[in-house]
Amino acid sequence: MKLFMPFPRIALFLCGCVAFLNLYATQGLLGELAVTFHISLRQASWSITVTTLAVAICAPLVGRLTVGMAQHRVIALAALGLGGLLALVTAGPDLRLGAFHRCLTGTGLDTKALLDTWRQAGFQVTDPVPAAPPDTPGTMVVLTRERAFAVHFPQLLDAEGNLRLDHETLELAMLNTSLHLQPGGGSLQPLPTAQFDGTVPESADALFLMAPVPLEHMVRLYRQGRRMPRKSTYFTPKPHGGILLAALV
Numbered sequence: 001m002k003l004f005m006p007f008p009r010i011a012l013f014l015c016g017c018v019a020f021l022n023l024y025a026t027q028g029l030l031g032e033l034a035v036t037f038h039i040s041l042r043q044a045s046w047s048i049t050v051t052t053l054a055v056a057i058c059a060p061l062v063g064r065l066t067v068g069m070a071q072h073r074v075i076a077l078a079a080l081g082l083g084g085l086l087a088l089v090t091a092g093p094d095l096r097l098g099a100f101h102r103c104l105t106g107t108g109l110d111t112k113a114l115l116d117t118w119r120q121a122g123f124q125v126t127d128p129v130p131a132a133p134p135d136t137p138g139t140m141v142v143l144t145r146e147r148a149f150a151v152h153f154p155q156l157l158d159a160e161g162n163l164r165l166d167h168e169t170l171e172l173a174m175l176n177t178s179l180h181l182q183p184g185g186g187s188l189q190p191l192p193t194a195q196f197d198g199t200v201p202e203s204a205d206a207l208f209l210m211a212p213v214p215l216e217h218m219v220r221l222y223r224q225g226r227r228m229p230r231k232s233t234y235f236t237p238k239p240h241g242g243i244l245l246a247a248l249v
Helices: 006-019 027-036 046-065 071-086 111-120 166-178 215-223
Strands: 096-104 124-126 139-143 148-152 188-192 206-209 233-236
Touching: 027 046, 096 166, 111 124, 111 148, 111 166, 139 166
Parallel strands: none
Antiparallel strands: 096 188, 096 206, 096 233, 124 148, 139 148, 139 206
16 A cells, blocks of 8 residues: 555646646747847746746635635636637637748848849749738748849749748758758748838848748648748737637627
């Protein structure tokens, strides 16, 4: 009997640890959050501070409200409430897909160098064009200090018939093959659509404006057993808790 006595306590301890994992899940991502959203590490750490503070404020109130109830019933009701929120994680009427653009940094390449290289590589270029993101895949708008021009991708399918996203064409064909740049080497930084103000960031040589990835392209990609390129799309509305919700009104 004594051999099995510690097991319930260990299980209870592990459950308590798991309950707080979501509060500290961003601890190891603070640096990436700061770079992605162009904020300081101190501001990024609020993703931990605010959630912990909310638990500290709500816990005494919830304890008083549920003091006359059995604990297992409180847990069951909380789980049901969470299930109701998760039921809204579907394509609601206001669900939108946004694109992550790309900033080219630290290369010193100007408009002429980019145009000459990509034209020699066989890409069709329209120059100039309005400085606005494209609406449909197959075209990328390049915004530099001088002007904006569009690069048209030849096809959406590769030689094997697999879907090729604009972000893959940019990183593999236009940067790696044509310009001999490594996309993961720091020369390419993501920029969410919400942070695009119509100009090139001060630290960037050029800004690549991408079209949003259609939902059917994402579904097709996953059915092929492939992954989306890093930082290529995001869903809205999406609260800071990470749950994607449809609009209630």
